[in-house]
Amino acid sequence: MTCPCCRKEVKHKKMVHVNKLRKTIGRLEVKCKNAEAGCLVTCPLAHRKGHQDSCPFELTACPNDGCTVQVLRGVLAEHRQHCQHGTRQHCPLGCGATLGPAERVRHNCYHQLRETWGQRQERSRTLVLCLLRRMRKVHHATNLIRQQLAQLGDFLEDDALFLGAGQEETEANPRGSSRAEVWGIQGQNIL
Structure with missing residues (x-):
């Protein structure tokens, strides 16, 4: 910190704060630093x-990545709509398209829809064919x-008829025929 009178460096310990003077200075009416740009506020x-x-007359940098332009805060919103580095936004007319700044200029909702x-x-x-x-297949x-x-x-x-005939045969022939053999022969025809 420097002395306002002699411009010599002053150590922080030696500084004296005068609160009454600070309040008086704080109440002084000053113009906005952007008065030359058009701000009339005091x-x-x-x-x-x-x-x-x-x-609104403060210069601010465009927040879009890659854009180095500085514009007045009051026109920043308009700049962002036309900025070539702007983010993609939905069509304001509601067609559902997501557009970048360059695409917005030549966008036609009818063609998009x-x-x-x-x-x-x-x-x-494709779904109907599938x-x-x-x-x-079903x-x-x-x-x-x-x-x-x-x-x-x-x-x-056939098996019921065979079993009916087989019972008559078993009564006549005590050994009978093996049912598993018959099932094995006819089961092959099914598959």
Whole structure:
């Protein structure tokens, strides 16, 4: 810190704070530091910093990555809409498109909606074809199961007839025939 009169360096320990003087100085009305840029605000010196943080004439850097432009805080929002380094935003007309600043200039909602509709229609066609393929597979599997059930039904009828004949035969022939052998021969036909 330097002395305001002689500009010699003053150690912090030797400094004397005069609170009454500080309050008086703090109440002095000063113009905004951006008065040359057009700001007409005058405020107490103590409140100057608070005004500068919200002054529309304060130069601020564009927050978009890669943009080095400094603009007045009051026009920053407009600059961000047209900034070439801006982030992608949804179309303000509601078509659902996400656009960068360069795309916003030549964006046409009608074309965007038509393209989106075409993509969804193509996706629907693909889903319908997939469902048809699956239905054919299910239909084919159902037909195979029906055929196998019919063969099983025929086999069970033959087996019932065979068992009825087999009981007569066992009464006549005590050894009888092996049922497992019959099942093995006819079971191969089913599969």
